[in-house]
Amino acid sequence: MAASPVPPPRGDRTLAGTPVLVLGGSGYLGRHICSAFGAAGAEVVRVSRGAADGVDDDGCRSVRLDLTAAGPDELARLCADAGARVLVNASGAVWGGGERQMAEANSELVGRLAGAVARIPGRPRLVHLGSAYEYGPARPGTAIAEDWPPAPTTVYGRTKLSGSQAVLRAAAELGVAGTVLRVSVACGPGAPASSLAGAVAAHLAAGRDELRLAPLRDHRDLVDVRDVADAVVAAALAPVAAVTGAVVNIGSGQAVPVRRLVDLMIALSGRPVRVVEDPVLRRTRSDAAWQRLDIGRARRLLGWAPRRTLRESLRDLLAAVGAPRPAAAGAATAIGPRNSHGKDSR
Known part of the structure; x- marks a missing residue:
């Protein structure tokens, strides 16, 4: 999940x-992005429907605004009033939203x-957070580059692609x-309970002995949310001519079996949790x-590479939800489908 640091080609x-x-x-990504820009010395204004007007800790x-209800004039005033030189769009509706909600937030707003x-006047740079799910399905073993023809089959993927x-x-x-x-799939401290890592973290923090999940057969490119935030800062610093009109993948460059993700989280918690892979809980997202x-391309254009390991990301996620830190690691007991080689399948 982590790679060697790359000197950024900063413009x-x-x-x-x-x-x-x-x-x-x-939001989940937005909070970390604000922190990363703040650490870089920027004057950060966060905008969201749930924000309270004023200065945060x-x-x-913070500025409170329902972005999906804001028209072009209001959005232009918002940028002008802030004197924004960089505008980051980390808003959007995730998997739990309905089709209309996703269209409004992921496509029409953008x-x-x-x-x-x-x-x-004096247009700000615009960094928009798209999604790897814009690409749609790929064959196992494929490394998806930015020139991959997008063909998403889910509402989420299609609406995110439309926004991009x-x-x-x-x-x-x-x-x-x-x-x-x-x-790609962001994980790390603050991961929402709607995500696999967030759901497992909440379960472990609650101290329950059985974890029931849909069959864990897929592979995901997992990247720490703080590395994503660093990539956004790198995009804001990159030479304008190099990144204008560019699509840049942000991920780890590795495909991780999600069963390995679950097992590693359980091991880090040190609790003997029983994992049940239930076919009734079919994958729908x-x-x-x-x-x-x-x-x-992220290495070449942004000078960016992920720095945090998957273990570090999951450890910090568990710490953030208050899961107990063990003196010695425990093990998961698996019940459910495994592949013919006895290894975890995604």
């Missing part, structure tokens, strides 16, 4: 004092936002300095049994 040498506007700044200023940025395409059109046709980061991103 803007510093973010010190730079106004940065983060849409969806109270972390020094970021189109209005890209159009609004084009009208702002709006940013790319604005870059090509309206002169917006827009970049799309296609992010994803169209991809295999996910592994080629992250070579």
Whole structure:
């Protein structure tokens, strides 16, 4: 999951004092992105429906706004009032949302936002967080590069792709300095309970002895959420000409069996948890049994590579939810489908 650090090819040498506007700044990715920009010296304004107007404990200023209800004029005023030089779109609806909600948040909002940025004098750089699920299914063993023809089959993947395409059109046709980061599966501290890692962490923190899950057969490209935040900062610092209109994969570059993810979390907790893979709990969220991103472009354009290991990411996730830290690691007892070689299948 981790790789050797790569010196960043930075065009803007510093973010010190730079106004940065983060849409969806109270969400899972957004909180870490705000922290990363704050650590880089930027003046951060987070915007979300659940934010309370004012200055937060972390020094970021918060603005309350329902982004899906905001029109182009309101979005343009928001950027202009903040004096934003960098605009990050980390907003969006995730798997639990309905089709209409996902279309509004993942596609329609992004189109209005890209159009609004084009009208702002001294346009800010726009960094949009897309998703690896925009690519759709891939054959096992494939490393998905940015030139992979997108063919998502889920509503989430299709609406995220539509939003990313709006940013790319604005870059090509309206002169917006827009970049799309296609992010794989983020994990680490603060992972929501709607995610596999977040659900397992909550279970372990609650101290229950049995963990019942859908069959764990898939492989996922897992990247620490803090590494994702670092990638966003790197995109804001990269030479504008190099990243305008670019799609850049952000992931670990590895395909991890999700069964291994679950087993590692249980081992880190030190609790003898019984894992039941229940076929009745069928997988409904994803169209991809295999996910592994080629992250070579991120190294070349952003000077970015993931730094944190999967073990570190999961350890910090468990610590964040208050799961007990063991003196010695325990083991999981598996019940459910395994592949013919006796190994975990994704």
